[in-house]
Amino acid sequence: MRPDRKLLLLSLPVVLIGGLVATIIGGFVIWRVAAHYFYPLELIAKAAPTQPIRFTHVTHAGQLGIDCTFCHRTVTEERTAGIPAVQQCMFCHAVIKGVEEDKASEIAKLQEYAANDEPIDWIRVHRLPDHVQFTHEVHIRRLPEVLGLGEDFQIQAVCSTCHGKIWEMEEVRQVRALKMGDCVDCHRANNAPTDCVICHY
Numbered sequence: 001m002r003p004d005r006k007l008l009l010l011s012l013p014v015v016l017i018g019g020l021v022a023t024i025i026g027g028f029v030i031w032r033v034a035a036h037y038f039y040p041l042e043l044i045a046k047a048a049p050t051q052p053i054r055f056t057h058v059t060h061a062g063q064l065g066i067d068c069t070f071c072h073r074t075v076t077e078e079r080t081a082g083i084p085a086v087q088q089c090m091f092c093h094a095v096i097k098g099v100e101e102d103k104a105s106e107i108a109k110l111q112e113y114a115a116n117d118e119p120i121d122w123i124r125v126h127r128l129p130d131h132v133q134f135t136h137e138v139h140i141r142r143l144p145e146v147l148g149l150g151e152d153f154q155i156q157a158v159c160s161t162c163h164g165k166i167w168e169m170e171e172v173r174q175v176r177a178l179k180m181g182d183c184v185d186c187h188r189a190n191n192a193p194t195d196c197v198i199c200h201y
Contacts, residue, residue, distance in 0.1 A: 047173065049123040052109070057167055057170075058169065061166055061167035062168060068159050076136075089110055132199055162178065
């Protein structure tokens with residue numbers, strides 16, 4: 001066999017494997033760049049995180065119509081919305097045990113956390129970069145006016161602007177990009193300030 005043909009046959013697997021690796025890496029990079037500018041692509045790969053307890057907003061906010069502020073108590077007064085403590089959940093679930101087997105088992109997990117005096121280590125769903133300051137209180141106060149809601153508005157109408165229809169979600173997932181362009185577009189459309197120092201430290 002000619003030496004050049006032998007070299008070609010020996011190098012063929014290296015070229016094929018290298019080409020495959022380059023294609024996979026290139027495809028991933030192109031996907032990430034496209035997802036950065038076109039958020040629906042990112043949503044395809046961004047599933048809702050698996051939480052320690054399968055809490056469903058469908059039952060609480062949807063079927064029972066519990067107001068967001070009942071559980072997220074600091075949303076109208078502070079920067080963060082606040083996550084309810086186990087003891088707050090137990091206000092209801094010391095009595096309500098759940099009739100369906102799967103729901104009863106999740107309530108049993110909650111009761112075990114309470115019995116052991118342990119907090120639930122919820123996995124955060126919505127996160128902005130550390131150099132961004134976002135205050136829920138300001139948005140909750142201003143958005144009803146911006147959205148043209150009357151004085152008897154429901155808080156869900158305000159929260160869904162950024163969080164989507166939470167009351168229809170078995171598992172909470174991020175539905176908006178919450179990237180700079182998303183926020184700036186909303187501020188411009190609603191005559192809110194767009195100075196850098198409004199959102200950045």
